[in-house]
Amino acid sequence: MPSFPSPSVETARKAVAARLREVRLDAGLKGLELAVRCGWHKSKVSRVENARTPPSDADIHAWCTACGAEGLVADIIAASRTADSMYLEWKRLQRTGLRRLQESRVPLYERTKLHRGYASHVVPGLLQTPAYASALLSVIGRFHRTPDDTAEAVAARVARSDVLHRAGHRFVLLVEESVLRYQIGDAEAMAGQLRHLLSVMSLPAVSLGLVPFAARERRMWPLEAFNIFDDQRVHVELLTAQVTVTAPSEVAMYVRAFGELRELAVYGAAARALVAAALDALGPSSPATT
The missing domain is CATH 3.30.870 (Endonuclease; Chain A)
Structure with a gap:
């Protein structure tokens, strides 16, 4: 598991990870299927959803687009940036x-x-x-x-x-x-x-x-x-x-x-x-x- 500098940071980043997982599940996609659609290594989806790898703005955009949830891009990017700002x-x-x-x-x-x-x-x-x-x-x-x-x-x-x-x-x-x-x-x-x-x-x-x-x-x-x-x-x-x-x-x-x-x-x-x-x-x- 990653070492977070603060429980506040951990909570915020895990919330973003959980939101992305919900987007994938709502789209009916398995992790491997999402990775293929985005052109990623097969383990990346798992790392993001388990908050081991913080997603970039581009990752979130690709994720939501692949899941047909383009309308959620702005909100999730904002949440991700808030999490990042907790440890600067x-x-x-x-x-x-x-x-x-x-x-x-x-x-x-x-x-x-x-x-x-x-x-x-x-x-x-x-x-x-x-x-x-x-x-x-x-x-x-x-x-x-x-x-x-x-x-x-x-x-x-x-x-x-x-x-x-x-x-x-x-x-x-x-x-x-x-x-x-x-x-x-x-x-x-x-x-x-x-x-x-x-x-x-x-x-x-x-x-x-x-x-x-x-x-x-x-x-x-x-x-x-x-x-x-x-x-x-x-x-x-x-x-x-x-x-x-x-x-x-x-x-x-x-x-x-x-x-x-x-x-x-x-x-x-x-x-x-x-x-x-x-x-x-x-x-x-x-x-x-x-």
Whole structure:
């Protein structure tokens, strides 16, 4: 059996496979007969129907045409593309650079009423300063070998942060204390980012919690970064890909993990003290009050 990156992806791809199988059965065709009509190897129909081989758009068109079900082509292709979009490699998302990826997420952020995010390695994108974002995105672009459009991508990321100031949205964000100590860019960029975190803590729509190094009786280990959008979907960021989770049971698990992590976090004066300590660690030229 294939190894799926997520049960949500598995469920979506199996649904497409089942739909194609129904089309074949409704046409009264055996698998071998369909393969012959399409000019395929005899095992291909079985691989597709068992979700071992994801069908291409051309495969779906040929399949439905051979079964006399041309009217179903568009719907099944749409379902197949949705399944594919649940696991997207960064090299595919970033093939034209980083700017379009930043812009593509704006509609989701704008329609989300409750945004919950957990960051274990870098400051959440919505809270990044231009200098921090520039340092981070330039490193990402270099590593993934994307076209260099860092300046445009930074502008798009910063513009996306406008949603923090719009009515009707709530942001509950958790950041590991280690993120405050991972230096992205030079000391000046990092200090500016830390001071910005102090300022966003006062925004009425933002709840920013910090999970301290010394969190006692830690019931949750540090996880990969993830964002929850209105209990409907979760984006999980891996080194090689973004995974979109939509299966209710999976979404519920991330919500539960977020709740556990939130109980470990500190807020208000305690959180500000952690940021101030990180600022002090950068050197005498970067105090929290400058």
